Amino acid sequence: MPFNLYNAIAAAVWATTAFTGFMTLMLALGFVHIDFGRLLGGIVRPQIDRNAALIGLLMHLGIGVVFGLIYAGLFAYLGLPGVLWLATFVGTGFGIYHWLLSMPLISIGRQLNPHIREGQESDPGIWGINYGPQEAFVRLIGYHLYGAVMGFAYVAVGLLNGSIRGEGYGGNGIAILLPLILFGAVVYLYIESVPASAAAAPYAFEATEPNERDLIQSGRAELRARYERGEISWDEYQHLRRQFASEP
Structure with missing residues (x-):
């Protein structure tokens, strides 16, 4: 299965949306405590508010697309055939490597975030260990989910637009637009849970x-x-x- 940029971007948006929705749900239920929207947004915003959370989620979407391109490149390098179940299985397996690459980014984020450095926000620690081992474990599940959706969507989009069969190269944008709409819905639900001003309870939903x-x-x-x-x-x-x- 050759590399296809359109299919890769579409699948990456689907995978990032699934991962973001899963982690947002886990955050709301209290299974995790690191709020990646606020962690990333706090790097560039002087105040932890809804704008910071929104910027953080958009940064997270961009990072998710970059990782999706890496997945698609690996699929092409391995010569993965255009079979849905096989791509889903391989993508799920890639999730553990994605996890190993992404978890150290928490340490980078906490070092770049001035709110954490100055003690205004709780320090999640290396790999989020300050919040307990379940933080890393739940995120491992999330990255396996990302890989599964990435593999499935990459082949599914290619089958739908015919690019896997050599009948075309890309689509009309629907495969990217649909997950972006879903991502927007997840962002809306997430943002509504964040206080309009600086949050009183770092890395937790307001209702928790x-x-x-x-x-x-x-x-x-x-x-x-x-x-x-x-x-x-x-x-x-x-x-x-x-x-x-x-x-x-």
Whole structure:
């Protein structure tokens, strides 16, 4: 299956929309705490508000398309045939490599985000570890979902416009427009959950009430932030963090 730019972009938008919808749902349910919209948007905006969240999601869409082009290039390099189930299976397998490449970006984001550096926002830590191992695990599921949708959509779009059979090169834009509409719906639901001004509860939906686990994880994150700001020594940090050792 040769590389096709139109099919790759269309499939990447579908995959990014699926991933964004899944992670937004997980954020709303409290299974994850890193809000990638605010994490990315906070890099370029002086205030964490709806505009920052919107910019962050658009940046996330762009990153998702770039990864989609990489997927499509790998499909072509491997000579993957235009078979839906096989492309879905291979794409799902690629998800773990996508995860391994993307998780370190959390560390880059936290270093570039001035709100985290100055202690205005909770520090998620390397790979989001300050929020517990479930943060990385749920994101692994999300990246497998991205890969599955990417593989399926890449072949499906090619079959629909005939490019896989050599009957054409691209489509009329519908395959890109439809997922963009769905992405817009996800963004709208997400933005409506973000306070209009600076958020009072970092990396959480406005409607989400913190539970005991959230408070423990927030305490861990704040303690880590104090250490990274130089307010406490390494020994003090290790001593204080033991108060969370017996907690879930």
